[in-house]
Amino acid sequence: MAQFRCEKEFCNGLNVQNALIHWGLCHSLVIGAWTLGFNSGGLVKWYHGGLQNHSRELNPLNPRFMTLFLFLLLNIVFLAIAVVFLFFLAYTLIIATNKGSPYAPTRATRIAAVLEYAEARPEELLVDLGSGNGGVLIAAAERGIRARGVEINPFWVWYSRRRILRRGLGHLATVVRDDLFTHPFADANIIFMYLVPPAMERLAPRIRREAAPGTRVVVHRFPLPGWTPVKQRDAILLYHV
Numbered sequence: 001m002a003q004f005r006c007e008k009e010f011c012n013g014l015n016v017q018n019a020l021i022h023w024g025l026c027h028s029l030v031i032g033a034w035t036l037g038f039n040s041g042g043l044v045k046w047y048h049g050g051l052q053n054h055s056r057e058l059n060p061l062n063p064r065f066m067t068l069f070l071f072l073l074l075n076i077v078f079l080a081i082a083v084v085f086l087f088f089l090a091y092t093l094i095i096a097t098n099k100g101s102p103y104a105p106t107r108a109t110r111i112a113a114v115l116e117y118a119e120a121r122p123e124e125l126l127v128d129l130g131s132g133n134g135g136v137l138i139a140a141a142e143r144g145i146r147a148r149g150v151e152i153n154p155f156w157v158w159y160s161r162r163r164i165l166r167r168g169l170g171h172l173a174t175v176v177r178d179d180l181f182t183h184p185f186a187d188a189n190i191i192f193m194y195l196v197p198p199a200m201e202r203l204a205p206r207i208r209r210e211a212a213p214g215t216r217v218v219v220h221r222f223p224l225p226g227w228t229p230v231k232q233r234d235a236i237l238l239y240h241v
Contacts, residue, residue, distance in 0.1 A: 088155060100130045100152060100180050101195040106220055110236070111139045117236050118190050118218045120145050127188040129180040129203070130195055134160025134173070141172035149175040150183045186212055194220040201225050208241065215241040 106114070114136070120126060122144030128136045131149025133156060140147040141164070151157050157177045164173045176183070181202060185191055191211065193200065204224045207217060217224065217239040229237040 091153070101199050103132055103153070103156070104194065105132050105135055106194050108135065108139070110220060111136050113234070113236055114192060114218050114220065115140060115143060115145070117231065117233065117238055118192075118216050120190055124189040125187060126190040126192060127185045128192045129183070129185070130193065130199075131160060131175060132156050134163050134175060136192055137173040137175065138163060138167060138169060141169040142167075144172070147173045148188075149173070150178050150180045151175060152177065152179055181206070184210070186210055188212070188215055191215060191217045192219075193217070195222065197222050197225075211241045213241055217241065 118126075120140065120143065123146065125146045125148065126136075126140045128147065128149045131137055131151045134149055137147040137149045137160065149160060151160065154177060157175050160175045164170055164175070180195075180199075185207075188211065191207065193203065195203070200219070200222050204226055207215075207224070208227075211217070217227075219237050219239070221235040223229065223237055224239060227239050230240050231238040
């Protein structure tokens, strides 16, 4: 029962975090639109007010005209950034979440414990279902372990690939943009997952059916339904296929 409460609190924490991000970005969009509409209108009045004793003809070299133009351009840029972030948020929290789990990175200390617990050895292949920012892949590759991440969100695919290449680990670690519920993993020696319970429930029978005998399955926090762990410590569970 305690474990269930912990899982519920974790999921509620993600929901609250996502709601706060929604609120913040939506307000950024509204404020950007207000700034573009209201303040720009005030600037237009200010521009014409400065021309009371001059010609009303727009002069691009006029300092007031240049100030007005730059301010309008800056407002448009900020509004575009708000729209891009809003689109990214919608994609991350609606589409990507329906294809797996909300983004929740594994801490570095946990990653080290996961690799130690799985007894990962150089030249073995670790498949991370829902690889996020690539932290697990990088830690595995630094130990000489081949690693393949499966991630549906294009931003995290790009970001984790960039992190891998910057560390010179491209020969050991790769990231593919794919659906973790359909991606093949029969070649994996180790499968790692840090996903919410609904995703674990969907993957449990598929792993039993498709993973090679002897594959070690390591999960963080949420257990595989219907499976009995071989070892368990803190929030890390190890299973054998």
